[in-house]
Amino acid sequence: MNVNFSVDVIIPTYHPDEKFHVLMRMLREQTYPIHKIVIMNTGTSLPEEEHYRRHLAQKKAGGHVPVMEVYHIRSSEFDHGGTRGMAASWSMADICVFMTQDAVPDNDRLIEELVAPYQEEVDTRKNRLKNLHRDRENLRELTKEEKRIAAVYARQLPAADCRLIERYTREFNYPDKDRKKTAEDLKEMGIKTFFCSNVCAAYRMDLFRRLGGFEKRTIFNEDMIYAGRAVKAGYAIYYASKARVVHSHNYSGLTQFHRNFDMAVSQADHPEIFEMAPSENEGIRLVKSTAGFLVKQKKPWLIVPLLWQSGCKYLGYLLGKNYKKLPMSLVRAFSMQKSYWDK
Numbered sequence: 001m002n003v004n005f006s007v008d009v010i011i012p013t014y015h016p017d018e019k020f021h022v023l024m025r026m027l028r029e030q031t032y033p034i035h036k037i038v039i040m041n042t043g044t045s046l047p048e049e050e051h052y053r054r055h056l057a058q059k060k061a062g063g064h065v066p067v068m069e070v071y072h073i074r075s076s077e078f079d080h081g082g083t084r085g086m087a088a089s090w091s092m093a094d095i096c097v098f099m100t101q102d103a104v105p106d107n108d109r110l111i112e113e114l115v116a117p118y119q120e121e122v123d124t125r126k127n128r129l130k131n132l133h134r135d136r137e138n139l140r141e142l143t144k145e146e147k148r149i150a151a152v153y154a155r156q157l158p159a160a161d162c163r164l165i166e167r168y169t170r171e172f173n174y175p176d177k178d179r180k181k182t183a184e185d186l187k188e189m190g191i192k193t194f195f196c197s198n199v200c201a202a203y204r205m206d207l208f209r210r211l212g213g214f215e216k217r218t219i220f221n222e223d224m225i226y227a228g229r230a231v232k233a234g235y236a237i238y239y240a241s242k243a244r245v246v247h248s249h250n251y252s253g254l255t256q257f258h259r260n261f262d263m264a265v266s267q268a269d270h271p272e273i274f275e276m277a278p279s280e281n282e283g284i285r286l287v288k289s290t291a292g293f294l295v296k297q298k299k300p301w302l303i304v305p306l307l308w309q310s311g312c313k314y315l316g317y318l319l320g321k322n323y324k325k326l327p328m329s330l331v332r333a334f335s336m337q338k339s340y341w342d343k
Contacts, residue, residue, distance in 0.1 A: 003032065003033060004094075004119060004122055005095050005118060005119070006092075006093040007032065007093055007094070007095045007096075007111055007115065007202075008035055008036045008037070008038060008097070009034055009036070009037045009066075009098075010037075010038045010040065010084060010091070010096055011037070011038070011039050011098075011099050011100070011101055012039075012040045012042070012078070012083055013041045013046065013101045014041070014042040014043065014078075014101070015043070016047070017102075019101065019102045019103075020101045022104045023099070023102075023104050024037075024055060024056070025055065026104060026105040026108070027066070027105070027111075028055060028056050028058070028066075029108045030105070030108050031108050032109075032112040033064035033066075034066040035067065036066060036067040036091070036093070037066050037068050038071070038090065038091065039068070039070045040071055040083050040084070040087050042073055042078050043075075045072065046070050046072070049070055053068050075339050076339050076342060076343070079216070079340075079343075080219065080220060080221075080222045081214035081216055081217065081218040081222035081225070082214070082218075084098055084198065085213045085214045085216060088205070088213060095114075095115060095118065095202050095204060096203050096205055096208070097200070097201070097202045097203075098198045098202075098203070099198075099245075100198065100199050100200075100247070102247060103154075103156075103200045103245040103247045104246045104247070105245055106157060106244035106245060107244065110243050110244065110245065111202075113154075113243035114200075114201075114243045115202065116243075117149055117152050117178075117238045121148065121149060147180075147182050147234065147235065148207065149180070149235070149238045150204060150208070150211065150226075150227070150237065151202070151204075151223075151227055151230065152201065152237075152239075152240050153195075153201035153202075153239060153243075154197075154199070154201065154240060155176070155240070155241045155245070156170055156173070156174045156197070156199060156200070156244075156246075156247045157170065157174075157244055157245065157246045157248075158170045162248040162250065164294075165290060165305065165306055165309070166248055166249065166250060166251075168289075168290050169290065170248055172286055172289060173195075173286075174241070175241065178238070178239060179238070180236050180239075181195075181238070182234075182237075183234070186277055189277075190281055191274070191276075191277040192282060193276075193277060194224055194228040194230070194231045194237055194277075196223045196226070198222065198223040199247050200243070200245045200247070201223060207230070208226075211226065211230055211235075213226070215270070217343070218270075219262045219266050220262045220265065220266040220337075221263060221267065221270075224273070225266070225273050228270075232276070251309075253308050253309050253311075253312035256309050256312045257313070257316035257334070258316060258336035259316065260312075260313045260314070260315075260316035260317040260320060261316040261317070261319055261323075261336070262336050262337060263317065263320065264317045264319070264320025264321045264323070265335070267279065267321065268320065268321050268323060268324065280317075283310075283317075287307075291306060316334065319334055320334070
């Protein structure tokens, strides 16, 4: 295994639970060395902080022991883009992997698989350079603007308690095949072209800084806003299906409403990104595909909760897209992140 890139891991936390314990244990076991783990904790203290420090120090013999840094912020200071961007500004690593506190690595190769597409780029470029002396066409190709990878995101697997509809949604959004996506894919893939998820995603930091990093103030979608800018600037987003984390939720219809409201607010605030490919078409495709799946599974009665949840999602989305027309009292009531509106 080549280790050509230094890697830091950045995790925002808020009242972390048992999943965070497992996440930290799995980060310790990774085959690819992690230089530093930065935890951006919302609150005055991180429960069991010293336990995590001792645990990381127990890295198996001969392995690299990650440094652990913990920073505490107030709830009013948290921002999806700003908080992550602040942590990234303190990193000197080549690659930063952003994760959420409930994303559990499926095995010890997560970091290795996230780095692999970047490593392949380096290896390909080295091989082309070796052949320059006997291949002038190769020289011309090398000087062209390449579709360099700006972000690599992981596959999300359903947890053991995941309900059937959500389990299928995970399979729909995170298939078992890698895909490198550029602006040329917009016609075929629509909004999926610049889909990226900070549940678990690795960013090449030289390009991250060149593109301005995450939006400093955003209620949601800091990952897709960045990915959209990268695609527009001529870079690629890479889906690495072998980089796997266990991450799923059994959200109620009401929670889906609030989440989609906030998601749509971010889309309304950034038309320069989301007008490239509206998300409505992808949502309709998911509902139709899920309904067909439920029929094949001989569980057509589950179409009723599917329609209920889809209706909640769409209503939240529709209101969020038009939030500027609503009174602030309703905006706060519909939003999942009340503190965002106090800023």
